[in-house]
Amino acid sequence: MKHFPIFLAVEGRRIVLSGGGDAAMAKLRLLMKTEAQLTVIATEVADDIRKWAAQGKLRIIARAMEPGDALCAALFYAANEDDAEDARVAAIANAEGALVNIVDNLEDSQFITPAIVDRDPVTVAIGTEGAAPVLARAIKADLEERLPTSLGVLARIGKTFRHAVDILPMGRKRRDFWTSFYFGSGPKALEAGEHAVIPALETLLDAHVLATDKQGSVDLVGAGPGDPELLTLKARNALDKADVVIHDRLVTGEILELARREAIIIDAGKEGFGRSMKQEDIDALIVQHALDGHHVVRLKAGDPTVFGRLDEEIEAIEAHDIPYRIIPGITAASAAVANIGQSLTKRHRNSAVRLITGHDTKGYADHDWKALAAAGEVAAIYMGKKTARFIQGRLLMHGANPSTPVTIIENVSRADQRIIATTLVEMEPTMTQANLTGPAITFYGLAPRDAQANALKLKEFA
Ligand code: SAH
Secondary structure: OOOOOOOOOOOOOEEEEEOOOHHHHHHHHHHOOOOOEEEEEOOOOOHHHHHHHHOOOOEEEOOOOOOOOOOOEEEEEEOOOOHHHHHHHHHHHHHOOOEEEEOOOOOOOOOOOOEEEEEOOEEEEEOOOOOOHHHHHHHHHHHHHHOOOOHHHHHHHHHHOHHHHHHOOOOHHHHHHHHHHHHHHHHHHHHOOHHHHHHHHHHHHHHHHHHOOOOOEEEEEEOEOOOHHHOOHHHHHHHHHOOEEEEOOOOOHHHHOOOOOOOEEEEOOOOOOOOOOOHHHHHHHHHHHHHOOOEEEEEEOEOOOOOOOHHHHHHHHHHOOOOEEEEOOOOHHHHHHHHOOOOOOEOOOEOOOEEEEOEEOOEEOOOOHHHHHOOOOOEEEEOOOOOHHHHHHHHHHOOOOOOOEEEEEEOOOOOOOEEEEEEHHHHHHHHHHHOOOOOEEEEEOOOOHHHHHHHHHHHHHO
């Protein structure tokens, strides 16, 4: 670590900046968030800076910097956008004991200004020692999205309530209380106005005091393919009573809306920087919340028993003797086949249907390609976007008819559902060209009913 992060006390202290152009303005916008006394020294000063001076936010000394100007300053910024002038003023400030930053000159700066996520009094500073500003921006954007804008106000109000929370035992119980406040009931209460926050804290505290001795449990719930109307009543009831909802990436916002207002919602599939939460971490999260006496709803897309890594979660839950239930859901294949007017099985066509995955944790998944290649076979292929060419190749290699119908259904049951009808031989590049961005399921051996009717008609006329 070449730079050590600290938070500097600047209330009432001097921060001096030399420069009056764009670079100066960019820094001043940040500095004006502090409670420091700001002084700008420059021969030419932009209108905005003048405006800020008129509003009493800073003081302007309208001349070039001279020795003595940085006396007693905690920080000094050289922002003249002129190397020679920056070097000159930096030398003065340095001699006068201020910590010096030269804008866009990492080498000669004694400190650097991080990327800041501001939820005052909660502040996140992100630095990459100048190595990867793009990364800093990406992290900042991710945090901006993840931290409710209300966090600062909530932190300020929460601070006044800390003593009341002493009633809860130290450690996890207290941490849980604050988590559900900051990420659950707090932001919701704030929608009604700041006055609603303290009553919400009181209600939440009562609930947590009562829950301290409660036995926790887990419902492993199928959320269906996305349309809230395809939830089971059992799933709805479970969501209605949830203390904590831990959901997959594919579960839609509309469904999460149905969770109890006070529930803590945790996205276990968050792909912040391209990676999702590890399965062991999800297992631990479920167990931890249940041991805390919470009713945990583990919400999975479709049916939890289909490609849902359900057994691993059950094993973790059972290892702690936590009671659990499995609440089935409508799997993507069922919803998708309904939307193309077909059946998964049909007399005289296929008396069996396979649910297969395109890839597993180790890569491409292998299947009984020879059996699948026989006429009339039907398979629903989950997670088959990236492996379409592999599957197509295997099936053709094992003698499948190239004109076997293939139907891809993206975003099943959602407003942006797309149905793409093709054949095995054209499956790729059709899928790549379709530029699928949502979850998609592929039916091998099934065409949409309309397309099939049309094809039959064409044959008759031929
Ligand atoms: N348990 C889920 C499947 C999880 S595996 C279920 O029963 O549906 C994830 C895969 O499911 C995705 O890659 C996609 O192939 C499929 N899938 C899930 N939801 C989908 C949807 N709404 N539309 C299309 N495919 C979906």
